[in-house]
Amino acid sequence: MNFLPGPAQTTAICLSVALPLLLLCYARIAAIGGAGRRFRLGCLSVIALFVITCIAIPGPRNLDDLVSGLFLLATAMMLCYVLFSLLAWGFTLTLLTALVQAGRPLTSEQWAAAYMQGGDLGTFAHNRLKLLIGSGMVTTADDKLAPTARGLAVAHLVKLVRFSTGLG
Amino acid sequence: MSFAIGLIAAVVFTLLAPAMQFIARVQGWSLAPVILLAIAAVVSHLLGVLLGVLTLPQFRYWDAASIFGFGVMGYVFAFGAVYKSVSLDILLGLVDRPGRKAPLSDVVERQVPALFQGRTKILIDGGLVEQVGSRFAATEAGQIMAKRIGRLRHAFGIGDTGLYDFPD
Numbered sequence: 631m632n633f634l635p636g637p638a639q640t641t642a643i644c645l646s647v648a649l650p651l652l653l654l655c656y657a658r659i660a661a662i663g664g665a666g667r668r669f670r671l672g673c674l675s676v677i678a679l680f681v682i683t684c685i686a687i688p689g690p691r692n693l694d695d696l697v698s699g700l701f702l703l704a705t706a707m708m709l710c711y712v713l714f715s716l717l718a719w720g721f722t723l724t725l726l727t728a729l730v731q732a733g734r735p736l737t738s739e740q741w742a743a744a745y746m747q748g749g750d751l752g753t754f755a756h757n758r759l760k761l762l763i764g765s766g767m768v769t770t771a772d773d774k775l776a777p778t779a780r781g782l783a784v785a786h787l788v789k790l791v792r793f794s795t796g797l798g
Numbered sequence: 799m800s801f802a803i804g805l806i807a808a809v810v811f812t813l814l815a816p817a818m819q820f821i822a823r824v825q826g827w828s829l830a831p832v833i834l835l836a837i838a839a840v841v842s843h844l845l846g847v848l849l850g851v852l853t854l855p856q857f858r859y860w861d862a863a864s865i866f867g868f869g870v871m872g873y874v875f876a877f878g879a880v881y882k883s884v885s886l887d888i889l890l891g892l893v894d895r896p897g898r899k900a901p902l903s904d905v906v907e908r909q910v911p912a913l914f915q916g917r918t919k920i921l922i923d924g925g926l927v928e929q930v931g932s933r934f935a936a937t938e939a940g941q942i943m944a945k946r947i948g949r950l951r952h953a954f955g956i957g958d959t960g961l962y963d964f965p966d
Contacts, residue, residue, distance in 0.1 A: 631847075631850065631851050631857045631859055632856060632857065632858045632859065633859045633860075635860040636860070639860045639864070642864075653954055654953055654954060656955075657953065657954050657955030657956075658955070665954070665955070665956045665957075668955065694801070694858075694861055697801075697864075698801075698860060698861050698864040698865070699864070701864035701865055701867065701868040702860070702863075702864045702867065702868075704868055704871075705864070705867035705868045705870075705871045708868075708871040708872065708874070708875045709871055709874075711875070712871075712874060712875060712878050714954070715878075716878075717947065717950055717951055717954065717956055718951075718954075718956045721882075721884050721913075721917055722882070722917045722920055722921060723947055725914075725917055725918065725921065726921055726926055726927065726936065726940055726943065726944050726947070727944045727947055727948060727951075729927060729934060729935070729936050729940070729944075730936045730940065730941050730944035730945070731944075734935075735930060735933035735934060735935040736933060736934055736935075737932050737933055737934075738914075738915070738918070738932075738934070741918070741934055742911075742914060751906070751910050751911055751914055752906045752907075752910075754910065755888075755905060755906040755909075755910040756906070758884050758885045758888060758910075759888065759902075759905070761885050762885055762888060762889055767889055768888075768889065768892065770902065773901060773902045773903070774899050774900065774901055774902065775892055775899065775900050775901075775902055775905060776892065776898055776899045776900075777889060777892050777893050777898055781889055781892070781893070782893060782898075784886075784889065785886075785889050785890055785892075785893040788880045788886050788889070788890060789890070791876050791877070791879075791880045792880050792881075794816060795815065795816050795819065795873070795876070795877050795880070795881075796815065796816030796817070796818070796819025796820045796823070797819065797831070797877075797880065797881060798823070
């Protein structure tokens with residue numbers, strides 16, 4: 631068994647480790663506002679660095695090595711995104727942190743208000759609906775919500791993924 | 799050929815992971831779905847490496863690991879996207895209604911609070927929150943986890959509202 635990574639694979643492994651560190655650095659730059667924007671910038675940065683390094687590495691190029699390096703980098707970006715999105719937009723985690731920040735036992739209504747930092751669950755609902763409407767999956771007319779053709783397709787896909795991943 | 803071994807291991811994972819979720823549900827195992835995914839990934843990866851070592855004299859570990867990692871993370875990414883997503887739950891709620899339409903007020907005042915209650919139950923079942931009468935309080939384990947999340951959010955410059963940041 632050959633356990634030694636090729637040059638592009640080594641670059642991808644190093645950049646995979648560097649991605650969270652880069653996100654930590656970008657968090658210190660006030661001009662890059664928004665968690666989503668910072669993450670996209672982090673991914674673009676490591677992709678650019680990967681391309682530059684692959685061009686700069688001396689010697690013949692090996693296609694297997696390059697393709698494998700790209701897969702490794704994509705894997706790291708997806709893993710980072712799963713963890714980052716949980717931190718940034720995780721509903722359940724934010725409920726827990728809101729309860730702890732309140733510093734005292736709360737009723738269900740107080741907890742919802744603490745979660746929304748003075749707002750209510752309506753604000754949260756509108757935020758999530760904005761995502762569905764903005765991505766063209768849901769439309770509103772006469773204060774009624776309805777799924778678009780794209781929304782229907784996504785809903786069927788979600789059901790298929792839930793079934794095929796054993797979530798029922 | 800090492801890529802093919804990685805692909806075979808990824809296919810084994812996509813069969814093993816839902817089978818384990820299904821068995822866990824039927825048998826009433828208390829293991830979290832994410833833990834089952836991790837076990838399935840480790841088992842299928844070890845099987846892939848074993849297959850590679852036994853069948854290929856020049857088995858290249860990182861070639862196989864890259865395609866395996868990409869396949870597994872693609873699966874986990876899809877799993878994470880449909881598993882307990884508030885936006886998709888709202889969309890599925892709309893699609894499953896007769897006439898596929900719902901008043902905005904119904905989603906805001908009924909569906910989202912129901913999702914809120916579902917998440918509080920998850921926190922209680924996970925031992926992170928306890929209910930005393932009509933009030934909720936974080937347990938010691940919940941407080942420790944909330945502090946860890948808070949530190950990570952602070953380091954990555956993530957706010958603690960859990961809301962999506964849309965450019966207005």
